Amino acid sequence: xxxxxxxxxxxxxxxxxxxxxxxxxxxxxxxxxxxxxxxxxxxxxxxxxxxxxxxxxxxxxxxxxxxxxxxxxxxxxxxxxxxxxxxxxxxxxxxxxxxxxxxxxxxxxxx
Amino acid sequence: xxxxxxxxxxxxxxxxxxxxxxxxxxxxxxxxxxxxxxxxxxxxxxxxxxxxxxxxxxxxxxxxxxxxxxxxxxxxxxxxxxxxxxxxxxxxxxxxxxxxxxxxxxxxxxxxx
Numbered sequence: 651x652x653x654x655x656x657x658x659x660x661x662x663x664x665x666x667x668x669x670x671x672x673x674x675x676x677x678x679x680x681x682x683x684x685x686x687x688x689x690x691x692x693x694x695x696x697x698x699x700x701x702x703x704x705x706x707x708x709x710x711x712x713x714x715x716x717x718x719x720x721x722x723x724x725x726x727x728x729x730x731x732x733x734x735x736x737x738x739x740x741x742x743x744x745x746x747x748x749x750x751x752x753x754x755x756x757x758x759x760x761x
Numbered sequence: 762x763x764x765x766x767x768x769x770x771x772x773x774x775x776x777x778x779x780x781x782x783x784x785x786x787x788x789x790x791x792x793x794x795x796x797x798x799x800x801x802x803x804x805x806x807x808x809x810x811x812x813x814x815x816x817x818x819x820x821x822x823x824x825x826x827x828x829x830x831x832x833x834x835x836x837x838x839x840x841x842x843x844x845x846x847x848x849x850x851x852x853x854x855x856x857x858x859x860x861x862x863x864x865x866x867x868x869x870x871x872x873x874x
Contacts, residue, residue, distance in 0.1 A: 684862075691868070693853075694851070748794060748819065750820070753803050
């Protein structure tokens with residue numbers, strides 16, 4: 651699986667959009683981009699995933715560049731409960747969810 | 762649905778002891794995985810299974826055994842516990858060939874003394 655690069659930490663003001671970048675320059679054509687988050691050492695929680703097109707759900711938006719070498723997770727209106735470690739993962743489509751986690755981005759939402 | 766259930770939540774072992782971490786899911790998922798998470802680190806894949814009777818090694822399999830006799834259960838066995846196996850263990854399941862989300866349990870915090 652391709653490796654990802656994320657900033658170690660970020661801050662965001664409550665109510666503002668949080669934009670979390672991820673580089674995955676070696677991504678293959680059959681690899682999806684997944685985002686998970688982990689709050690207080692709980693089990694990781696799925697946020698969103700995509701292949702080529704931008705995606706949006708009730709939690710977040712995922713913007714993938716045209717060359718697919720990078721992506722951005724957008725939390726449109728960050729709340730204190732969004733404080734967590736966010737993991738960007740790329741994974742082969744046909745082998746189940748064998749994820750290779752990095753150290754993620756620690757997002758702190760500031761009141 | 763209970764989702765992915767891990768037991769126990771906490772465990773302390775002495776070096777050399779063996780034990781089994783239990784993982785059960787009630788979503789009829791084909792894929793199940795075990796990860797470990799050391800302090801300040803991301804999760805690392807130990808073993809995974811793509812269906813009953815099929816298992817394979819992940820990134821850090823040494824010292825652990827798994828079996829998958831049913832779709833629902835995927836136990837992780839520590840054969841002879843070592844202090845280096847002190848970690849938080851997470852089990853995950855999913856139902857798809859990728860393009861689907863994985864569900865994680867709440868973890869088992871294991872300390873080996």
